[in-house]
Amino acid sequence: MDYEMQSRRLAEIAAKLLEDETVEAVLGLRNNPEAGWPTPYCARTPQDAERLVWNEACYTNLAFYLTEMRGKTAIVAKPCDVRSIINLISENQLDRDNFIIIGIECEGKRKDGKPAPGCDACPSSIPGFWDIAIGADGSDTWCDLPMAQTGENVTQWAKKSTVEERFDRFLKEINQCILCYACRQACQGCYCVSCFMDRKATPWEQIDADTGSKIAFHLTRAMHLAGRCTDCGACEKVCSSGVNLKYIYKGLSEFVEETYGFKAGVNPEATPVMNRYEADDPQVAFLGGDCIVGI
Amino acid sequence: MDSARSALRLGCDVTVVYRRSKEQMPANSWEVEEAEEEGVKFLYLTSQLEVLSENGRLTGLRCCKNKLGEPDASGRRSPEAIPDSEFIVEADNIIVAIGQKVERGIESAGFRVFHSRGLIEAKDAKTEMEGVFAGGDAQFGPATMIEAIAAGNRAAKAIINYLENRNDSVEPFLLPQTDLSQVDTDGFSFTSRAKMPVIDMERRRNSFDEVELGYDEETAKAEARRCVDCSVCCECLACETACKAGAVSHKQGDQYLEIPVSAIVMSPGYDLADRIPPELGYEKYEDVVTSMEYERILSASGPYGGHVQRPSDGREPKKIAFIQCVGSRDDQCEADYCSSVCCMYSVKEAQITKEHLPSVEEIHIYYMDMRAYGKDFDRYIKSGEDKYGIKFIRSRAGGVERLENGMLRLYSTRPDGMKTEEDYDIVVLATGFQSNPETEAMLGRAGVKTDRYGFVHCDEFGAPETSVKGIFACGAASGPKDIPETVAEASAAASAAAQIANQEALSEEDFIKFFDPDEEVPLRDVSNEPIRMGVFICRCGVNIGGYVDVPDVCDYIRTLPFVVHVEDSLYTCSVDAQKNMMDLIAKHRLNRVVVASCTPRTHEPLFQSVLKKTGLNPYLFNMSNIRDQCSWVHMDDKQAATRKAKELVRMAVGKGLLAVALQRKKIPVEHSALILGGGAAGMSAALAIADMGYRAILAEKSDCLGGNALALNDTYSGRPIQRYLQKLIDKVMENERIDVHLNTTVGKLEGFVGNFKTTLVSENVLTPVNHGVVIVATGAHEAQPAEYLHGKNPKVITQLALDRLLQKGDASIQNLKNVVMIQCVGSREAERMYCSRVCCNQAMRNAAALRRINPELNISVLYREMRTYGMQELNYRNERQNGVCFVTYDLEHKPTVREITLNGTNGLQVSVFSEAAGSEVVFDADLVVLAASMEADREANKITAQLLKIPQTQDGFFLEAHAKLRPVDFATEGVYLCGLAHSPKNLKESMVQGKSAAGRAATVISKDFIETEGTIAKVDGNLCTACGTCETICPYGAVEVQDVPVRGGTVKRAVVNEALCKGCGTCSANCRCGAADVGGFADRQIVNEIEYLMRK
Amino acid sequence: MSEQAEFINPAPSDPSTGASEEWTPRIIAFLCNWCSYAGADLAGTSRIQYPPSIRVIRVPCSGRVNPQYIIKALADGADGVMVSGCHPGDCHYLEGNYYARRRFAVLKRLLSLAGFHPDRVQFTWVSASEGAKFAEVVSTVTEKIRVLGPSELGGRDGA
Structure with a gap:
């Protein structure tokens, strides 16, 4: 993972988007000394873009903030953020055309010295959807990093x-x-x-x-x-x-x-x-029905 | 007798002297016998002459012998002394049993009531003197005490009659004598009455202990079993006295009512065929059962509680055989029609057997043709074969014989003549329909024409009309048919009757007689009143009162907050209790009511109407079931039942407190119908709607009316269809209540039941129309086959094409020599896994038409199953008798058609493997007619489906609300379906469905407004996040996410269409945000029920 | 009927300890108005006796039963919850019981994961003509819960 390259590339893309006004704001994270970890930040001018940062502590899920944004917005989204965005689209909370996804590869964030919750079970480092891609090495191609997959089953x-x-x-x-x-x-x-x-x-x-x-x-x-x-x-x-x-x-x-x-x-x-339902859904919960474990 | 036997017990030697014979003694015969047994001596025909005594002490009695002379005035033969037959009976004491004489003293007080024989003259206890009554020994001479008491009763009734000048009968209510010969006494063995055990003779003579010991339990039960139960009701009148509401009256008899009506709908049904060939052994063997009996064996409420077993020995069957066409398609018992339903119910019963009894190994169905012609029937049969492993054996069952080991041997012959036999545990006979003799007689009296089987004769185009104007027949009365057709015909009959009723305006007082609109009491607004709840706890006589300590429950409920009055009532549903409830509501100014009694399913509407009469909103009412779900099911634990009743009522109070007044909105209805499709079905619907007095808008996308029927030639009996069709089209065009729009499709369609707004598009001219309902009659089309050289050789045509040629009398079909017809072309295989239903009978129709042109023409029909169901079977039989050759083929050996040149002319040759012949058979043909399949207009239906939010089946037809019970309705209210758009069907069935859809539509457009339900869903806009869950899952399309105008723009919110919502609550349960809720079953109410149960 | 082959469950507690014979559990039963409520009524009219353990809450359709009701009932200390509706395909409202079936499957797995004994919450289909079956279901469910003993959460100190 090359957070340096990713941060720089992210700042370039954000500045460019804001400059040609393709978006009104770029939703990302900035360093926040008081909080002690990067906090959500909304860059509205090319200068603001500089303050966007990307490192192993950027584990906050930005999808929810997207529902608050009014105008056209770009969002920095790692795979779990994108999954949340897709979920919100399928529930009519987000409209796909009024935001741009800056997909950013992620091998799992870290919090208090150990893998952040959820990152231990993340299936892939590549976001499901993206408009602009920032690979692990900062380039626009995905490196498809091996994932830890140590999450509890x-x-x-x-x-x-x-x-x-x-x-x-x-x-x-x-x-x-x-x-x-x-x-x-x-x-x-x-x-x-x-x-x-x-x-x-x-x-x-x-x-x-x-x-x-x-x-x-x-x-x-x-x-x-x-x-x-x-x-x-x-x-x-x-x-x-x-x-x-x-x-x-x-x-x-x-x-x-x-x-x-x-x-x-x-x-x-x-x-x-x-x-939705299927007529022959398994009768798992039923007295005398076919019992799947635990039910 | 009493004094003689008492004297004996006191140690005397007793002799009874009686001047007449033993038979004439008035004493009870058994008392005389018992006296004789105890040793009392009897001297019959002996008279006393003189008492003998010695020095003042009695020594004996001188008597003489008598013989019987002529009968005296009382009819008894008087004794005459025989000369010098005197003898002496020694005795210490003599007891004289003297008769009685009437005390005439009252005569001196002026009562002239005595007649010649010294008794009082009285008839029905009344004497000649006004106000003087008489009874007892004084009136009818010495008799038993019982008669005296009866006389007293009679006199009392007579006195009441006199005082209240009534003349009720004074006689007691005597039991009707039941003639034993009429009583069904088989199953009873005649035994005499058990002997009554008595104490031993020694004790009998020397003590006054009771002589008879009474039966022991064993004998008593045996005696009881001898009761022949000759009349079910022994008129003990216990029911009359038990019913405190006085609702049982024994005096009610039959009454003859005359009701003037404008139309009669006959739906008398049918009988199960009882003509069963004797060789099938139905009477002889218990395990040979009819299909109806087998249905009972399968049923949970049947004789074995749903456990499938052999009636003879109760063993679970391993192999079962079904024999089809028993009593149908069988000219020996002159029922040569097909009963239409037996194939399907046999497969159903076979599948249910497999489900109830997985251990059953083999189920075989012996059939000639599996007639699964209905919608999705073929798929049902296929699943029977694949999933349930049912084996279908095409073979004629010959006979059934029971072997020693109890199995039934079934003999049958295969189409190729091979005789087979197989053993089964149970044999089920699929018996069909026959008409009911009484129905036939009734129809005859009404002048209704019936066919030779006794079914009502309906004209081919006129069903459900009968030969008598104003009388309609529906269901099995007019011939064997399945449930969907029966239900459709019923609605059609209703609409036909409504058409007549519409012509004669209903008089005002008739209207009131049938529909008495109760006057509307204005409902008071309780929203700002403090909650004052009344709880009515019912005893339902002993049903609740006997098992639940109602007073205890009442005391407990009085302690609950907001409860201002608790009423303990005997029958809360009785009329006076309802009146009492109304008074209490007024007196205590109640604004919430809870009744704890039986099930709300039956009594909630009754109590809600009581609330309405007092001006209370009916939804401020709640019920608790402490009878069917408490007292009746916890009879053996009164204490637990009472505790449970308390908690159930507490929960009802919890829910009732939060009851909110719900309004039933009235939504105005347009009295008109939009009919999509101008085919036979659409036109029939339009005419029915118009004749019922409503406007019909008929939109047809082609440039003429008639649809598929335009191609049809004539009926089997040769009646030209086109002449009738043209008359139908003219009637539609001329009817001023129908406006016909040709070349028209539907652009936009909005609204809901009662209020549709549609834009019709015709050559880009838009015409907006308003209508109350939509009838979908968009039809279907014949699929052009791609096999058997169709489209390549002009001599290979479809049945519909042949119809057109026959219609025009085209030259190409005049001098034909050999015609081959191939059935099931494209149907019942691959992507059209259904039967097109009409092609078999169409083949018969066209074969008959071709034979009318050239009788020497030889026709061969290659078929998989000949599905000429119902009376069409006669056509099939007729064709066979007229030399048409029928050859079966199956899916694996489909026929092949080849072009050949035969002596200069190029013809066709059709070869097929024939199971009967066991080899390939070849036919020459100068014309090959294919029974092409009927296909849904899949794409057009898709558009209509989206417009009206109605579902499609996997074959592209439309999916009705319920296959059997609501065949012409959709789940969405106000949209109806008929004709080929539903599924393939013949002309007569399409037109019946058209009238049926009109009948169903009239249930809406006949009203000025439709009332929405009270307990329906509503969405709180502030909480809704427009996630669309409710819109996705609502089966009625009753809730939608819409742009709701808000200050400064619009916001997406879910909105409920009150006319469509049924109040099921599925949307509310899936709504995470708690925005959707259901009136009457609100989240808050149900939560309160839980809390009132668990917390308090 | 729902023995957990792999979920290791406590050996059914011996009736003499804790859950004694005469303790009747209190079970909240959500019955759909058109089928199961009618089935319960039929058990009544046929006088088929069953344990006085259920407290019925009538709902228009099994689809109306919000999982929150069941969770609230358990949290408030109900010993067991039973939900009964029309057999799939018979629903008066066409699809209510289909959606309910998925909800109940997920809820039952959730309760299992959270350590509630699966027998505490039972779902079943009873039609209007199955009076006897309704009584049998109530007896079975009551017996299963009697064996488990009173709810771990106990009756809440009702405010």
């Missing part, structure tokens, strides 16, 4: 574990959680105007963070991410209490892929998996 773990072990792991994470909703704010899939936890109309849960409410929140969020989670790891990256519930969402993604052959963030035209 949740289904395998679940098959070997007992109910108690699974419940204990889940409860350990739940007990650490303080219900600050950071994970919800960072997630590309959570763009509801008012989250079910806050809605007065349907008081699903009280306000205090008792176990029941926290379980209800995380389980429901997992259900809402079924077939939509792009495993970008943002939820775990931002969690101040170090909660890792991503394994639940990953377990569901594995299940959806195994049972319905659908992977999130791959094809923008595909109807989301939970919004």
Whole structure:
């Protein structure tokens, strides 16, 4: 990986785009000494482009910010960002023609000295879609780097574990959680105007963070991410209490892929998996139905 | 008898002296026998003469013998003393059983009521004197106590009649005597009554213990089983007294009603054919069953609870045989028509057998032709063969014989004459239709013409009309047919009846008699009232009250917040309880009501109408089921049932509190229909709509009406189709309620049921039209075959082309010698995996027409299955009898057509492998006619489908709402379907479907407005992120993401079309943002039900 | 019926400890109005007895059952949840149960991953004519949950 070359190339492209006004803004990351890691930055003039930076700590998922942008925008997008963008397109939250994707190759970011959450299971260093390409070496061709792929296979773990072990792991994470909703704010899939936890109309849960409410929140969020989670790891990256519930969402993604052959963030035209059915879907959940593991 | 036997028990030696014979004794015979058994001596025909005594102490009685003389006034023969037959009976005591005499003392008080024999004269307890009644011994002489009591009852009734001047019968309600001969007593063995055990003689003589010991349980049960149950209702009137609502009256009898109507629709149905050839062993062997019996064996509510087993020994069958055409296509029992449905139901029953009993190894179906002519029927048969492994054996079943090991041996002969036999556990006879004798008689009385099988005769073009104007027949009454055709004919009959009713305006009071519009009470707005809830807990007599401690539940519910009144009512659904509910609602100013009783599925509308009458919005009501889902299913645990009832009512209160007043909007309806397609179906629909009094807009894309029917020559019986078709076209053109648009297609179509706005495009002239419904009758077309040299040799034509030639009497078909017809060209294979249904009968029609031109012409028909279903079977039989040669072929050995030159002229030669002959057969032919397949206008249908948001089948036809029960409806409301666009069908069926679609359309356009449902979905615009989930999954196209005008521009939001939404709630459950919700089943309400159960 | 061949589950707790015989679990049952609710009514009219464990919530269609209801019920301490709708293809609203089937499959896997015993939540199809089957399903589900004992989350201290 040559972050130097990538940063320089990125700055050139951004400046050029802003100069000939093909875009009104370039969405990327800049160094932020106070925060201690690169934070999202919106360059609007060629000079601003200089401040765009690209290094191993640029793990923030910029897709969600794209939904906030008004005019034509260019976005610096690594593979997990692109997966999130595709997911948002298929849910009519983004319009493909009013943004340009500056695809940038990524072999996995690092946070606190170890691979950033999600990067350990990233399938490929090449983004699924791009308009302008920045390879690993800064050139416009992809180097297709070998990926670590050391991510945990949740289904395998679940098959070997007992109910108690699974419940204990889940409860350990739940007990650490303080219900600050950071994970919800960072997630590309959570763009509801008012989250079910806050809605007065349907008081699903009280306000205090008792176990029941926290379980209800995380389980429901997992259900809402079924077939939509792009495993970008943002939820775990931002969690101040170090909660890792991503394994639940990953377990569901594995299940959806195994049972319905659908992977999130791959094809923008595909109807989301939970919004369609086949007459002969497996009766996995049913009393006496054909039972797949765990169900 | 009592005093004699008592004296004996006190130790005396007892003699009874009686002047007449034993038979004449008035005492009960069994008492006399028991007395004799106990040792009482009897001296019959003996009279007492003189009491003998010695010094003041009785010593005996001098008696004499008698003989019986002539009968006296009372009819009994009086005894006459026999001279010098005196003898002495020694006795210490004499007890004199003297008769009784009426006390006449009252006569002195002025009661002149006695008649000559000294008894009181009374008829029905009334004496001659006004207001004086009589009964008992004084009136009819000495009798038993029972009769005295009965006389008292009679007198009481007479007195009531007198006081209230009624003349009800005073007689008690006597049981009707049932004549034992009429009673079905087979299965009963005649045994006499069990002997009553008695105490031993010693104890009997010396004590007053009860003599009879009564039956033990065993004997009592045996006695009970001897009851012949001669009349099901023994009129004990227990039901009358038990029904507290007084709803059971035993006095009701048949009443004859005369109802003046403008039209009659006859749908009397059919009987299952009972003419079963005896050699099939149906009566003889238990395991030979009819298809209806087998259906019951399969059914979960059947005799074996759905467990498939042999009726004889209950063993699970390994091999089952179905024999088709039992009682159909069989001229021995003059039912030579085809019953149309047996092939399909046999395959269905075979598949269900495989599902219920995976261990069944082989299912064989013996058939002549598998007639799977309906929509997707062939695919069903194919899946039967491939997925379920059902074997189809083309062979005629000869007979069935039961072997010693209990198996049934089935003898059959293959088409090539080979005799086979195979053993089965069960043999199912696929019996067909026959007409019902009573129906035939009724039709005869009404003057309705029937065919020689007893089915109603409908004119080929006129169905469902019968020979009598105003009487219509639908369903199996007019011949064997499947359910989709039956349902279609029913709607057609309804529309035909409506057409007549439309001509005679319904009088005002008739209208009120049938549709009494209850007056609308204005609904009060409760939104700003504090919640005041009333809970009505029903006992439903003992159904709930017997198992749930209702008062305890009432006390508990009174403790819940917002509940201001709890009512414990016996029958909440009774009329007076409803009135009481209305009073309570007014008295306590209730604005929420919960009723805890039975299932809302039956009683919710009733209670909602009560709310409406008090001005409360009906959706402020909620029910809890504490009967069918609580008391009735927890009868053995009253305590648990009560606890569960409390929690169920608590949940209902939780949900009821959050009930919101929902409005049922009224959406105006255009009284007109747009009909796409001017073929036979479209025209029939248009005429029906017009005759019912509504406007029809008929859009035809070609330049003339008639569609595919324009090509057809004549019916089998030779009636020219074109003459009828032309009359139909003229009727459509002249009808002022139908405006016909030729060369017209649909440009834009918007709106929904009741309010469609469409732009018709004709040579780029746009005409906007408004209409209430759409009827799709866009038809289909004949696919041009590419095989058998079609298109290469002019002598190879399609059946439709032959129809055109016959119509014009073209020279090329005048002097033909050999014609070969090939069936199933392009149908039932590769990409057209369905039967085109019309070509078999079309071949018969055209063969008959060709024979009319040249009787010596020899015709051969090469076919896979001859699917001349229903009465078309007669055409097939007729052609066989007139020398047409029929040869079967299968998909692997398709026929080949070759060009040859025969003595100078070039002709054709068709060769095919014939299973019957077992070898290749060659035919010369100077004309080859192919039964080309009928194909959907796949591309045109795609455009229409998008316009109307209606689905297509995989073959490109349109997909109806329900294959059997809603054949001409679409899931989307207000859009209907008929004709070839639905699937291939013949002219008569297309026209019936046209009228049927018109009938269904009339259910909407006959109304001034349609009312939307109350409990439907609604989207909260503020929460919606326009992700499109709801639009994707709604089966009714009832919700769409639209540009909603907002301050300064528009925003994308999902909007619900209230006319189309059915309230299923699938959109709400998939909506992550909680924007979509369902009235009456809102998220908040269901969450509250959970919380009220778990938390409180 | 849903023995987890590979998911190692606790040996069914011996009835004498904890879940005793007379403890009847409290199960929330979402029944679709057109089929399963009618089936439950038929069990009633046929007087087929079954354990008093279910508390029925009537919904228009199994498609109406939002997974959040089930999660909320479990979080609030219900011992078990049962959802029953029309057999696929029989849905009164044509497709409601098809979408529900996918949702329930994902939800059941989610609950398994999170360590809720799969037997606590059961889905089944019961038609309006299957009164006996409805009673049998309730008994089976009740027995399975009785063996598991009361919900781990216990009744919440209702506010």
